[in-house]
Amino acid sequence: MSTGREFVGPYRMYHLIRAGALFEIWAVRPVADNTQFAMKWLPPGDRHAKSAAAELKHEFHVGKQLEHKAIIETHDFGTSRKDGTWLIMELFKTPNLKQQIQAGIENLHWRLEEVLDLAADALDSMHDSGWVHRDIKPDNYLVSDDNDVRLIDFNLAMKIPKGLGKLFSSKTPVQGTYSYMAPEQIRGKLCDERTDVYSFGVMVYEMMSGKMPFTATSPAELLQKHLGTKPPDLTMLQKNIQPEFAQLVHRMLAKDPGDRPENLKQFRRELKAGRCFHIKPKKPDPEAADKDNLNQE
Incomplete structure (x- = not known):
């Protein structure tokens, strides 16, 4: 994980969502306003290979052509020697x-x-x-x-x-x-x-x-x-x-x-x-699940 950095390009970093082998996913805001976005960031340094930067640029190129309510919105792309390469997307914080x-x-x-x-x-x-x-x-x-x-x-x-x-x-x-x-x-x-x-x-x-x-x-x-x-x-x-x-x-x-x-x-x-199931499953009751967990302990 990268440390000691507050800004990447025109974006302020305020929360690390996930760190992978190459890329880091951050919650960011533009310097000019408080809109929240997700940044997929390839930091400068040893990890910043041309092929990885090209992957981000390709992802931006594809994402900008896609418009659907269930496809992540793609907003911005940038690269510099000092800040690495970044892709800005809609922030949609939920488990996959x-x-x-x-x-x-x-x-x-x-x-x-x-x-x-x-x-x-x-x-x-x-x-x-x-x-x-x-x-x-x-x-x-x-x-x-x-x-x-x-x-x-x-x-x-x-x-x-x-x-x-x-x-x-x-x-x-x-x-x-x-x-x-x-x-x-x-x-x-x-x-x-x-x-x-x-x-x-x-x-x-x-x-x-x-x-x-x-x-x-x-x-x-x-x-x-x-x-x-x-x-x-x-x-x-x-x-x-x-x-x-x-x-x-x-x-x-x-x-x-x-x-x-x-x-x-x-x-x-x-x-x-048709339908997926013979009998439509019911929404699990969180309170019942909590009681089951307590009974097992």
Whole structure:
């Protein structure tokens, strides 16, 4: 973590939200007013590689083209020798979906359909803007207690090839998060909307069951399972799931992109036409949970 610094460019830093290997996330305010923003900051010094700075600039370029209520707002970008490189975004302080899954999927299930609809709509809007995200995972969705959703992190986003671009697209870099990567992404092949549909399906599988469709003892084994192994049947892991919804999730996880739903619009249509659960889960009672914890102590 960087210390002893009060300003980066025209922004005052007042709260460190998270520190990673390369980037730090800060709550900041412009010097000129009290509006709060989030800053993704690449500090000057040893960590300030040109490639990392270019990633931030790319994320700014993509984010400025996206407009949707469930996509994080992108505001500003800057770089200097003294202050490093920074990206200014909407401040949306809430746990990401991964943290909420780890806290207990029962806390999500009562509102799952609303959250999934907003999350899918945001990603579909990104596709309509011409971009494939390529790193869809619960870590990259922020969800508030009021079911406000924000899709974040456009670092790996690529333009969706259209027309002749599909014929002349070169091999793409193998990038992404191994647990959520589509087979064509692993092979470095053309990525389009259906690549994100696969990753979104992995995320839905995890949200429904609390388990990943594939686990392994090594990265190579995990990637091989994405390429050739059928995931365990969701109806065996989540007894309350509607069979039609389980089938939809498994179609999203098809190895061949042509066997998946064509886009997130199709997912949303099928989601709205049916339901996720046989019996709609009730909102957990925090007071009851506290009593249970006391009884166990």
